[in-house]
Structures are given as structure tokens and as C-alpha cells.
Amino acid sequence: METFEELIEQCIQHFERQRFSAARINMYRFLWLKKLMPYMIKEAIQHYDASVGEKFLRTIVTGDTISRYQDDIIRSINFLNEFQETGTIIKYHYKPLERELSGPIGLAMENFLLHLVSLRRTKKTISEYRLPLYRLFIYLESKQIQRIEEIEEIHIMTFISTSTNNKIFVISSIRFFLRYMYEEHLLETDLSLSLQHFKYSRGEKLPSVYSENEVLQIEASIQRSDATGKRDYAMMLLATRLGLRASDIAHLSFGNLDWEQSTITFSQFKTGKEIKLPLLTAVGEALIDYLKYGRKHSDSDKVFLFTRTPFSPMTNSSVSLAFGRIIEASKVDVRGRRHGAHAMRHSLACRFLENRESMPVISEALGHRSTQTTMSYLRIDIGSLNQCALNVPPVHSSFYEQKGGVFYE
Numbered sequence: 001m002e003t004f005e006e007l008i009e010q011c012i013q014h015f016e017r018q019r020f021s022a023a024r025i026n027m028y029r030f031l032w033l034k035k036l037m038p039y040m041i042k043e044a045i046q047h048y049d050a051s052v053g054e055k056f057l058r059t060i061v062t063g064d065t066i067s068r069y070q071d072d073i074i075r076s077i078n079f080l081n082e083f084q085e086t087g088t089i090i091k092y093h094y095k096p097l098e099r100e101l102s103g104p105i106g107l108a109m110e111n112f113l114l115h116l117v118s119l120r121r122t123k124k125t126i127s128e129y130r131l132p133l134y135r136l137f138i139y140l141e142s143k144q145i146q147r148i149e150e151i152e153e154i155h156i157m158t159f160i161s162t163s164t165n166n167k168i169f170v171i172s173s174i175r176f177f178l179r180y181m182y183e184e185h186l187l188e189t190d191l192s193l194s195l196q197h198f199k200y201s202r203g204e205k206l207p208s209v210y211s212e213n214e215v216l217q218i219e220a221s222i223q224r225s226d227a228t229g230k231r232d233y234a235m236m237l238l239a240t241r242l243g244l245r246a247s248d249i250a251h252l253s254f255g256n257l258d259w260e261q262s263t264i265t266f267s268q269f270k271t272g273k274e275i276k277l278p279l280l281t282a283v284g285e286a287l288i289d290y291l292k293y294g295r296k297h298s299d300s301d302k303v304f305l306f307t308r309t310p311f312s313p314m315t316n317s318s319v320s321l322a323f324g325r326i327i328e329a330s331k332v333d334v335r336g337r338r339h340g341a342h343a344m345r346h347s348l349a350c351r352f353l354e355n356r357e358s359m360p361v362i363s364e365a366l367g368h369r370s371t372q373t374t375m376s377y378l379r380i381d382i383g384s385l386n387q388c389a390l391n392v393p394p395v396h397s398s399f400y401e402q403k404g405g406v407f408y409e
Contacts, residue, residue, distance in 0.1 A: 004040065004048045008032050011083045018089070021308055031076045035060075049084070053077040058138070068321065101130075101137055104148055109133045112180050132173040135159075148186050153194045160195070171195055208337035210347045215240050218344075221330035227307045230294030232322055234286040235304060235314075239323070239344035242277050245270060246319040246341035253301045257287070269316075 008029065015025045039056050040048065057077055061070050082089050101109045112133070116126050139159045145151060156178070160171060178192035210218070219240060222233045238244040238252070247269035256266040262279040287303070296305055302313035314322075320340045327339035337343065 004037065007048060007080070007084060011080060011089075014083060014089060019309055024308070027072060028076045028079065031073055032080065035073065036077070048080070050081040053081055068317075071317075101134065103146055105140060105146065105151075106137055108148060108181060108186055109137060109177065111184075112177050115180060128169070129173050129176075132170045133177060135170075136174060136177075148181070149188070151187070151191065153189075153191055156191055156194055208339070208343040208346060209350045210332065210337070210343060212351060214332045215344065215347055217332055218327055218330040222326055224289070227290075227294035227296065230286075230290040231304055231307065232326055234283070234290040235319060235322065236326060236344070237280075237283045237286050239341045240348060241280055241283050243345045243348040244341075245345060246323065247316045249304065249341065250302075250314045250316050250319045252303045254303060255301065257303075259284075 012025055012029060015028070036048075036053075036056055039059065040046075040052065043055075045052055054077075057074060060073055079089055100106070113126055113130060116129060121129075136159055139162070140146075140151065140155060143155065145155065156174065160167075160174065175192045175195040178187070178195070179190065181187040182190040182192065219233070219236055222236060223229045224233050235249050238249050239246075242264070244252075245268070248266060251269050252264075252266065256264055257279070258265065259279070262284065263276055264279050265274065265276045267274045291303070294307075295303075296307060296311040298305055298311045300313050304314040304319070305311045306314060306318070323341045323344070324339055327334060327343075332339075
């Protein structure tokens, strides 16, 4: 039987034959040798197989969301499993980490998800519910709790206190699940009541915006001498000049571009609302420069592709990561501000407000479902808000001296 080191070396040689980039190969080598191998040594595992990789991933992926680092680890394990099983790698996209719910508690969770189906919840909603349930399942498993009747209020409260991401949804999901368990007579006590008055306050956040000069500095910082730069510049202008979200940039296809009419027409990925925007000269020129001299050959109808093999379409997260990298490298001060595609969209809305555009015009340009959504941007129009401020009238000293001033001592 081959050793773990031999498996890694053979997989790396396969990567080299497939012309994976040196940086990508080195990253996988690092993850296997510096992350996976120490885990195997700690657990006294001598030989690697897919089950080892699955157990390792369960120690890595524990949060509500998957970070870029965790994303790379999942992909590296799936590549290793596929190569060990088939001797080749024919799939470039990793399989999502399966969140298996087993045992009595897991079965109750699966039945709850089926209950959501009967309530006509969408597949997306049910998938979102599975994540906090899986996290609760893993937590209970770590506490050696395997039977439903062993679940106590202290377990639920402790689990909630460990949640950091999307806490409001985690609380509501678990509360709904516990109420279901009680109504189905699986729990003698309605533990959902312990979360009924659970307070989790989240301060109102102002949208992150950048001034016109800062946006111009960000655009100018992009070096357009190579394919990546040409692609990134075109994507950036779609956000800064037209206000497109990262999801709409990633899903933009050739069918959305009407060169004769100089328009871009598409259904927004987030809302489904169709929007038609003018193809501004600067945006059109950036797109043409990318399509003629930067875009790699592909049969995909998506406009923006990765610039490394296998030249697949960009994803929502990859567009956001590219924007973050560009803005950070532009030397614009980002302290206290988000620096992604949505910040550029907010900044465009701010320019509209500064130019005294009406709410319906801004709403139409940004593709909002209603002007109520657009109204939230009024919070960033500091100039107009200052005009609404009233002067505080002076208070005569007699007010403070009444009754000898003792009331105000």
C-alpha cells in the first residue's frame, strides 16, 4: 500500500501534467503536509483514505459560513480522494461538504426538514435551515449526547452562545426546530421557550461609501497590461459606473449585451427583477478590451472567466474577492469601511444623491423593487441631513436659576 507521502507526490505530478499553476500546486502541498498530515499523526492514522479526509474536514468546517481558507481545504481533500480512487482528476469543482445527520437526533432533524417541505418552504430555505441544525448536531455529538431526551436547556443556550455568524437566523431556526420536537412529543419540555426572549442586538450599520476621487483612484490603480487586469477593470467599471452587484457581474452573459443599442439588459440575480442600463462608453471600451485581448477561449456564454485553467466562469465570491484585493492595493484608506462590490454600488448611490437625483430615478438605476429600499441610502447623504438640522435656541439663564437652582445641582 502506498504511503501518504507517495500519494501526495503522485497527485502533484498529475497537477503538473495538467498545467495547474505553481502557486496552486504549492498551496495544495502545504495544506496536505502542514494541515492534513499533522491531523493524521495526532490521531495515529497511518494510511489515508476518503473517510480520513471526511473526519478531518469536520474538524475544520464548523462555522455558519465557509471561508476562502476552508474552501481551499475542501477542494484539496476532494482532489486527493478523487485521485486516490481513479488515478486522475476530471472534475475541477469540488463537491459540497455533505452534512449527514444520523442517529435519533439526526433523524428528528431530517424529519423537521421534511416538515418544512410540507410547509412549502423553498429548497434554498430548507438548505439554509440544515446548516444551523448540523452545527447543533455536531455540538451535541461533541458532548456525547445521542438521545433526544438527553437534550437540556443548558445545551441549547451554550450552543447559541458559541454562534457568531448570522446569529439571528441560528436562534430562529433552532427555536422552530425545538418547538416542532415538542409538538411532535419528542421532547417533554418545550425548550423553544428558553429562546423566546433571547436578546441579540445588532447595531444599525451605515453603508460603506467612497468619494468620487477615491473611486477614480481605485479604477486607475488596476494595471490593464494582462488578462487579469483587463478583466478586473471591466468588472470594476460595471460596479462603479452602473452599480452592478457581484452576483450580476459573475452571471453576466453575452446575451445581456446589446452593442447596437448600447444597453445591458439582465434579470438581477438577487431580486429577479429585469433591469436595462445604458452601456456607457467607458464601460463598453473596457469590455471590448477584455473580450479582444484578455478573455481566454471558452465555450461558456458567461462574459467573465478565471484567467487560469480550466478558464471556468467567475463566481459571486471570486468577484467579491477580486474587488477586495483591488481596493486594498489601491492605497485608498479602507479603515472602518467594507471594500467590495457592494461598497462601490453604495458609492454610486451616494453620487446620485449628491447630484440631487430623485428617489424613483435612483431606484430604477439600481434595480430596486421599490423606492423604500432606496430610501435607506438617505442615511449616507450627510449634506442633505445637515440641511434638515434645526438650530438649538438659546436657553435663558433664569431657567437654570429657578427655585434657586437646587433642581440642577
